[in-house]
Amino acid sequence: MSNAAETTVRHLPEEILLKVFSGVSDTRTRNSLSLVCRSFYCFERRTRSSLTLRGIARDLYLIPTCFAHVTHLDLSLLSPWGHALLCSSSTADPHHLAQRLRDAFPRVTSLVVYAREPTTLHLLLLSPWPELRHVRLVRWHQRPPSSPAGSDFATLFSRCRSLTSLDLSAFYHWPEDLPPVLTANPAAAASLRRLNLLKTSFTEGFKSHEIESITASCPNLEHFLVACTFDPRYIGFVGDETLSAIPSNCPKLSLLHLADTSSFSNRSDDDGNGGEDARISHETLVALFSGLPLLEELVLDVCKNVRESSFAMEVLSKKCPNLRVLRLGQFQGICLAIGSKLDGIALCQGLRSLSIHGCADLDDMGLIEIARGCSRLVQFELQGCKLVTEKGLGTMACLLRKTLVDVKVSCCVNLDTAAALRALDPIRDRIERLHVDCVWNGLKDSDDNMGGGLLNFDLNDPNGGAEIMDCFGDEECEDPSKRKRQRCEYGLEGDDSLVQSNGNGYYGKNWDRLRYLSLWIKVGDLLNLLPVAGLEDCPNLEEIRVKVEGDCRGQPKPAESEFGLSILACYPQLSKMQLDCGDTRGYVLTAPSGQMDLSLWERFFLNGISSLSLNELHYWPPQDEDVNLRSVSLPAAGLLQECYTLRKLIIHGTAHEHFMNFFLKIPNLRDVQLREDYYPAPASDMSTEIRVGSCSRFEDALNRRHICD
Template sequence: MIFFCYSFLSHIHLNNTKHTDPSPPPMRGHDWINTSLPDELIVEIFSYLFSKSTRDACSLVCRRWFRLERRTRTTLRIGATHLFLTLLPTRFSNLRNLYIDERLSIPLHLVRHQFPLSFPSHISISTLISSFISQGKRRPTDDEGDLDSLCLSDAGLSSLGQGFPKLHKLGLIWCSNVSSDGLASLARKCTSLKALDLQGCYVGDQGLIAVGQCCKQLEELNLRFCEGLTDTGLVELALGVGKTLKSLGVAACAKITDISMEAVGSHCRSLETLSLDSEFIHNKGLLSVAQGCPILKVLKLQCINVTDDALKAVGTNCRSLELLALYSFQRFTDKGLRAIGNGCKKLKNLTLIDCYFLSDKGLEAIATGCKELTHLEVNGCHNIGTMGLEYIGRSCQHLTELALLYCHRIGDVSLLEVGRGCKFLQVLHLVDCSSIGDDAMCSIASGCSNLKKLHIRRCYKIGNKGIIAVGKHCNSLTDLSIRFCDRVGDGALTAIAEGCSLHYLNVSGCHQIGDAGVIAIARGCPQLCYLDVSVLQNLGDMAMAELGEHCTLLKEIVLSHCRQITDVGLTHLVKSCTMLESCQMVYCSGITSAGVATVVSSCPNIKKVLVEKWKVSQRTKRRAGSVIAYLCVDL
């Protein structure tokens, strides 16, 4: 019955997505659904619709479906406004997860026709919603104080707690007007809270203490950029929710020191994830966490005053560690990494960024000890070379993702070993690896036939030979990016088109690629959704015509700095690519205002057009001003 009704609803919403009449839409003389099915059954059917687009479409069939669909919503993401929050409980009665983000912005032209005032160039979603709610009652001004008054306040937070006492997850992202009073009020009402994100909120210790006292089920807490907090608040929170807390993030909190980390280590024995970014945390604090949180699984550190001693403690005590990320460490050496290799046998994901004192010996210890490694990123670690990665290729047979960024000392031999040993590799990133060339790519292609994603940037030794091998052997490849690789030409793209069905392609700055290569992609990859061909001087209208004919699923295209593409090619492109959502075409001298107008008028789903301001006619501005973005604006 449920399956039948689901199929029936799907058929109805496809044919009635614009109906807004209070009465149900006519269905060949009779409405069998609204007259036969009770609210409870329709709500039950809606609960099986997991796609947001499908739910949205169903909610537009009629007012009854709109009202019932909102009753099944459990998650909502919005911009903040206390006026809007007071309306939420009556409309989304089953809401359990609410994410409020004041970083969300909307262009001025979307509201200018409603409020002919002097708004800033971008206003928050909260300002927009609040303006619509209060239209006819009061008119906001462009005063700083008036705009601040539209953001989420303590009163709004209190009313939110009153309306959703069973809230499980709450995100307050950069809600700068919220203070401890509002947080404490919410904590007293939402005692079932399990996850709280306070990133960028200037709340104080009293609010955090209230959370610790009232929210005894709290499992996840994000305190990134909460500059108003001190050790007092975090210590009291650890005392209150130490038994349940599983995830903690702290960054840029200058007044949180080792004292807080000692409290976490003493009381939060269930902690599984810890992210620390602080220059005020030393060995003492991390040692306490390592000794007191034995089931720690995820550890992300950017603490310049932490040394090998702390990492040794992690290796000794945290035997369940699965993910380790070390950022910008100047005081870690191979000794610390060796301790991880010796103790953390379950490690699957390792990220090393700008760790200048790590060398091949440290990577050897990881390869020898962590046989289950699946993800490895080495970024800017200039003392790690070919030999270190050779160890990974020989020992880590389960590796599925490898990223090498700014690794000038890593050469072809290392990837030869990876190609031989890592048969399950699916993702490979190579950025500014000047010593890696075609031999390495041929080895990866022949040995890693499961490769699905290959991103290469500024690796000047890689040319046609290596990419042709990828096209020949890696038939599962769907995502390819070859940016600013001067030796890659049309022959490489032809081989890719013959062997792979790409969804994503970026060949920006590959000057040897022209019409022939892109035409081959158009004919061989009809599933293509994203294409970046910017800075290709030999690309012209013929390629655009072929893309328009064969790649009808294309949603995003970047044509910037392609001087041979004209309005004619653009017309052919958009003729059949009606799903196009984004088109970037700055510094295309052959494209005029007529071409811009063609894109806007031919693509009903267009959301963004990036172009020079002088190429947009007044008529186009009036018709689609909300989707047009300018590279250069008048000063």
């Protein structure tokens, strides 16, 4: 017995312990394991493959040297945030710092770095990591106008000839910089397998000839994501010629993402009924799909009408049998829904994820046909489809009850918040991720949202299924037994979970599995009605994102003192929040008489946040576009200071140094960052909001505090 009592987990074979530690991904858990004993410390360091550094790069002795097995290294968050990593102002010897980083992490294969100036990559790659394969560049500031064209990428491609993946989605640059560098380095370009150029800050994106040049230089691409424009009014728009060149130049593509830059804007009211058509013919779409047989993920967010696309979707289903993810923007006629025979996009039966944006002619019958054909959908997004109603979405939820766990419903005029939640009731106990718009349409605190039922037919009544049978195109069938057989065939009968309602059309009492909730709300509206609309019971909700959008200028002063964040205290497991007011515009200290400036609006938005037990908060302050400033105000800093449970605070903007000092009073705060990730970020360093010394002093004060765990 004594020997058994002395046997501990440390006595397990080394191979088993390495497997155990490799399976632990949570950073805090790994750190706790490393403190148990010396052997656990060694196992943790040997199995740590990813590391993100933060702190002050000027102190060389702070660079850890015990993570020699790390393969993914993220240097983009080193303080001072958003400034050059290797510059004389932050380090005495940038060459020495670069060498120390390479010596401390010799096995790096994936690198993320904030490269504000071309010299950063030049110094960092003087003696490149021999195994470096994946690079992600980050820059929120403007491209230095004095830099020669392509200087940001010249060093990268000349020194890293075996690079297989390059991500420029968060790198502020000019589209014309990249193609000449790829042409000048054919060996490095040919080794690329993944190229992400989906830059959301572009106004026009890559032009057609630039896309053709890039794809011609990189014939082995498997993943290609690019921001462009499909608007025929612009020079260099993407049309038939460019779409035909992509499969010819890169036939190995398994992921293709072409997005119009206007799709990055907030919300579109274009329903596809008007406006110009894209210069994309049916023949070109057929050729595109036929030339990419390995395609697994396709995004065509055109933002210009592509009409009568049903036949092209049928070709897509035949020519791309491995397709699993599909997103279409303003494609019309994707599903004709004539009779009970499947057509169009409904024939893509292998899809796991489907997003439909701005389809003006998609109605309930089309949605039901898509649900019948694409019976394996796990994720579904519906945006700007103004003919879809609660009945159609509810029937789709019934048909996809066994698979669907991730749903987004946005900009659909017939689906306000309450209607969308009622329609999703059949999967209420299964859904894990959800986005809805907060559109109340007269909903009041006293309203009872539980009445009315989900659908206007009874699945158990032989005569009550006539309406859904009409949707399936069997209007002439009047035999109740035949209708019953068809309901079994379509999956509406035989699953007890579909027919056991509580008498009012609802299939469950709470959202048991909901982990992530995303909300959009207009400036001036309140969150208080969220529980009344149907989201009152989410026992396992862990993360929420709230996006507030609109122009405060001209808005009357709110009658309530707070926006309604305190109502979120009804979710007991809520620990992470993203509060995005970045697209809320207003006045900064220039408000006319009778108008509120942004500091008062920030107080309105953040009132009540202290009642939430948050561990992590991402906050985008509202902005004044006239001065290109997104900064935390004094009331906002005071209210954020009251979030005593915070461990991580990310501000996507700027803040004065004395406002930042408020955060030092949060007892367990471990990580604070200022990210100027709005474009273009302010280039001046004269303000105390973004001065290097201010950021460094705050980081030092934060690290001097004692944190219990």
